[in-house]
Amino acid sequence: MSTDHSPIFSLEVFPPKRNAAVGTIYDTLDGLQGVDPDFISVTYGTGKQSDRTATARISNTIRQEYDIPVVAHLTAQYLDKDGADEALDLFEQAKVRGVLALRGDSVEGREPAGVFEHASDLAAYIRSTHPDLDVYGACYPEGHPEATSLSQDVENLKKKVDAGVSHLVSQLFYDNSDFLNFISLAREAGIDTPIEAGIMPVMNVGQVRRMGKICGARIPHALDRMLDRWQDDKKSLRAAGIVYASQQIADLVAQGVDGVHLYTMNHPGVTRRIWQNVGDLFEPPSR
Numbered sequence: 001m002s003t004d005h006s007p008i009f010s011l012e013v014f015p016p017k018r019n020a021a022v023g024t025i026y027d028t029l030d031g032l033q034g035v036d037p038d039f040i041s042v043t044y045g046t047g048k049q050s051d052r053t054a055t056a057r058i059s060n061t062i063r064q065e066y067d068i069p070v071v072a073h074l075t076a077q078y079l080d081k082d083g084a085d086e087a088l089d090l091f092e093q094a095k096v097r098g099v100l101a102l103r104g105d106s107v108e109g110r111e112p113a114g115v116f117e118h119a120s121d122l123a124a125y126i127r128s129t130h131p132d133l134d135v136y137g138a139c140y141p142e143g144h145p146e147a148t149s150l151s152q153d154v155e156n157l158k159k160k161v162d163a164g165v166s167h168l169v170s171q172l173f174y175d176n177s178d179f180l181n182f183i184s185l186a187r188e189a190g191i192d193t194p195i196e197a198g199i200m201p202v203m204n205v206g207q208v209r210r211m212g213k214i215c216g217a218r219i220p221h222a223l224d225r226m227l228d229r230w231q232d233d234k235k236s237l238r239a240a241g242i243v244y245a246s247q248q249i250a251d252l253v254a255q256g257v258d259g260v261h262l263y264t265m266n267h268p269g270v271t272r273r274i275w276q277n278v279g280d281l282f283e284p285p286s287r
């Protein structure tokens with residue numbers, strides 16, 4: 001890894017649920033004032049509560065009203081080509097910088113459309129139909145839970161990059177050595193795109209244990225101790241979580257990573273405090 005470049009810093013927000021007040025996204029975005037990301041990514045919901053146009057609308061708001069470049073997520077497995085075109089056209093109208101092409105998780109009782117089996121299929125489709133959009137992709141430092149091994153997952157990741165993904169954003173992890181090991185494997189496999197490290201600040205015990213189960217994120221001893229020590233004291237756990245995430249980021253930047261993607265969980269106060277700790281490690285974005 002090279003340490004002579006300035007790392008990227010980006011944020012992730014999610015649209016409010018269908019019945020939630022639209023204004024909640026403004027609370028999040030207003031609360032992020034003072035934080036200076038290279039881009040903000042906006043997630044795409046697949047559940048029943050999700051509004052299919054919300055990602056495009058919020059992307060448009062972020063770009064127009066806050067003047068920050070946007071990457072819009074799109075999950076593929078329940079889309080046919082018309083559905084994908086509809087979403088991609090809306091993203092183009094919102095002038096997003098790129099699309100994070102995902103397969104998405106399976107929703108119980110919902111039959112996949114059978115058009116885009118893997119994220120790489122959507123990536124190839126975007127490349128051929130919407131060449132002006134940059135294609136981003138997800139990667140998994142500890143391996144995707146469905147993959148039989150990390151090396152098999154990295155082989156599949158190479159297919160995604162070969163299909164047209166030019167920038168990767170990682171799943172959350174709590175031990176930097178897992179990410180650094182993954183970067184070595186990815187580079188050995190010939191993946192030479194920028195790879196941003198996904199950091200999710202610890203805010204409560206349930207969240208960490210749940211994410212551990214869902215995405216297989218290993219909980220290192222130091223974090224486990226923190227969770228035990230402050231399991232009944234939300235305020236202290238939150239404070240310790242901010243320190244933990246800040247230390248992870250400072251170490252990753254020192255190790256020369258390409259960038260850091262902070263999962264804000266729509267909690268701007270936590271993001272702001274982390275930015276106060278580590279913001280000076282990043283060059284201001286050139287826009």
Ligand code: FAD
Binds near residue numbers: 045073139147159170
């Ligand atoms: P894929 O890249 O298709 O991988 C899924 C599995 O298939 C892996 O095991 C992989 O090894 C295997 N595979 C991939 N390509 C091939 C191939 N060509 N041949 C054989 N096997 C293959 N979910 C949402 O619903 N909305 C979001 O907005 C969202 N944003 C996310 C952002 C990030 C940064 C990350 C890390 C995850 C996000 N997710 C989101 C969750 C994501 O949808 C799930 O992790 C999902 O299970 C996998 O999606 P993927 O795009 O990584 O799938």
